[in-house]
Amino acid sequence: MFTGIIEATGRIKAIQRQSTGARIEIDTQSLDMSDVQLGDSIATNGICLTVVSFTNASFVADVSIETLERTGFGNYQTGQRVNLEKAMLATSRFGGHIVSGHVDGIATITAITERGNAWEYWLQVDDSLKGYIAEKGSVTIDGISLTVNSVDDDKFRLTIVPHTRAETIIETYTLGQEVNLEVDVVARYVERLLQCQKQGTTDSGVSESLLRKSGFIKA
Structure with missing residues (x-):
């Protein structure tokens, strides 16, 4: 289980695509890998991945066909930045909300507006997912725990404060970009x-x- 509080951003070091799925290597950059063991879970852009090998600066995981079809992983490229969070400990501070790392689908960014010291992002989801989005409820976008500030049919608005934007990959988002969505x-x-x-x-x-x-x- 995760909390949606991003610990670091990394980069995709390599992707080996196969007919049975893919194997991905992540350069973890500033993520502390000192306590990671084989079989541990690391959320990568909100997707729970199982570590099959690792060093002090990277880890390798297998990605299933289901994950490739259900998330943005099918279009990811080498060098792309990703959000990283290790699975929480029973003794960890619960700073976000309950995040399983099981992505429900894709949301598309339809508007980005700077407002005061924050940024407002509007996202659109398929009709099959809009019923799960509630005003002042929680969603996970690329692994980030966020609060829904308003809902308009199949669109919803997120307000991103400077710290969140600086510590995650949100600052790279552009209009029309697709992101991983996990509902509450x-x-x-x-x-x-x-x-x-x-x-x-x-x-x-x-x-x-x-x-x-x-x-x-x-x-």
């Missing part, structure tokens, strides 16, 4: 519970009326 994991499970309840396969006690009464669903 709680929304996934609530939806599944409601689906099963409607189908009569479970009785979780969770209902639309309960969620509405508790303020999780707006009238």
Whole structure:
């Protein structure tokens, strides 16, 4: 599990594409690798990757066909910068929100505006994902835990403060760029519970009326 608080940015050192997926090597740059072991998880642009080999300055991971099809990895190139976060420890400070490293799909940047000391980014998602985006809720963009400040149908707005922009790859974003999106994991499970309840396969006690009464669903 991750928190969405980026520890460092790295660069893609090599990509070996195969019919069964790909193998990727990441130059970790300032990421502390002293406690990394084989089999550890490192979120790379929000994608949970398993370390299959490493040095004090890089790691190698395998990327499945599912990941290549579901995320931006299918279009990544050697030299490209990526956000990095090691899996959190039970003793770690929980600074962001619950991030699984399982990307749900792609969001496209449609507008970038400087406002005061911050930047506002509007992003668009497929209709299949827009129901998971809630005002003042959390999303993960390329591994970064961010707050949704407003929603307009299939578009949503993020406000990026200078520190976040400087410490991540957000400063490189351009109009039309596609980024990895992970929705709040709680929304996934609530939806599944409601689906099963409607189908009569479970009785979780969770209902639309309960969620509405508790303020999780707006009238």
